[in-house]
Amino acid sequence: MRTVHNLRESKKRRKDLRNSATPQEIILWSRLKGRGMGAKFRRQHSIGVYIVDFCCSPQKLIVEIDGSQHSEEKAELYDNVRTDYLEKLGYTVLRFWNNEINVNLEGVLMKIEEILNHTTPPYGHPSSSEEGR
Numbered sequence: 001m002r003t004v005h006n007l008r009e010s011k012k013r014r015k016d017l018r019n020s021a022t023p024q025e026i027i028l029w030s031r032l033k034g035r036g037m038g039a040k041f042r043r044q045h046s047i048g049v050y051i052v053d054f055c056c057s058p059q060k061l062i063v064e065i066d067g068s069q070h071s072e073e074k075a076e077l078y079d080n081v082r083t084d085y086l087e088k089l090g091y092t093v094l095r096f097w098n099n100e101i102n103v104n105l106e107g108v109l110m111k112i113e114e115i116l117n118h119t120t121p122p123y124g125h126p127s128s129s130e131e132g133r
Contacts, residue, residue, distance in 0.1 A: 004047055004048045004089070005045070005047055010046040010049075010051060013046075013051060014044045014051055015044075017044040018043060018044045021043075022065065022067065024065050024101035025053060027101055027105065028053075028063070028065060028101055028108070029043050031109060032112075037113055037116060038113075038116065039056045039058065039059055039061075039116050040056060040058065041056050041063075042055050042056075042057070043055075045057075047086060047089065048089075050086065052064060052086070053065050055091075056116070059115075059116055060089075060090050060091045060092060061092050061094070061115055062086055062091050062092070062093045062094065063094050063096070063112060064093060064094065064095045065098060065101060066079075066095055066096070066097055066098065067097075079095075083095075092115060094115060096111075
């Protein structure tokens with residue numbers, strides 16, 4: 001079976017995206033990196049032909065941060081096709097607007113944590129936040 005994660009063809013594009021992160025991506029990454037939410041996230045992770053902003057592969061969670069360009073009809077259609085593809089692979093896709101990161105970062109983090117706490121990683125291992133309960 002061919003791998004769909006971090007394909008060699010998208011390596012340069014992933015690196016370019018990491019190097020040109022938006023302020024909102026930088027803010028959110030500062031809270032997600034290093035297992036800041038109790039789970040390992042990768043940024044600018046490719047799955048198939050798509051590159052997602054943040055991905056927690058073990059719990060199949062994707063977090064996307066959208067700017068105003070995503071409200072345009074063409075972008076909405078593209079995002080819907082992309083989300084359908086990712087969901088068919090078993091991922092949950094959370095989308096937040098840039099403004100949500102700016103004015104309600106704690107609410108965004110609470111939503112991510114809520115999803116992480118209700119998602120069982122493969123092989124039935126509890127997430128780190130469920131250990132010790």
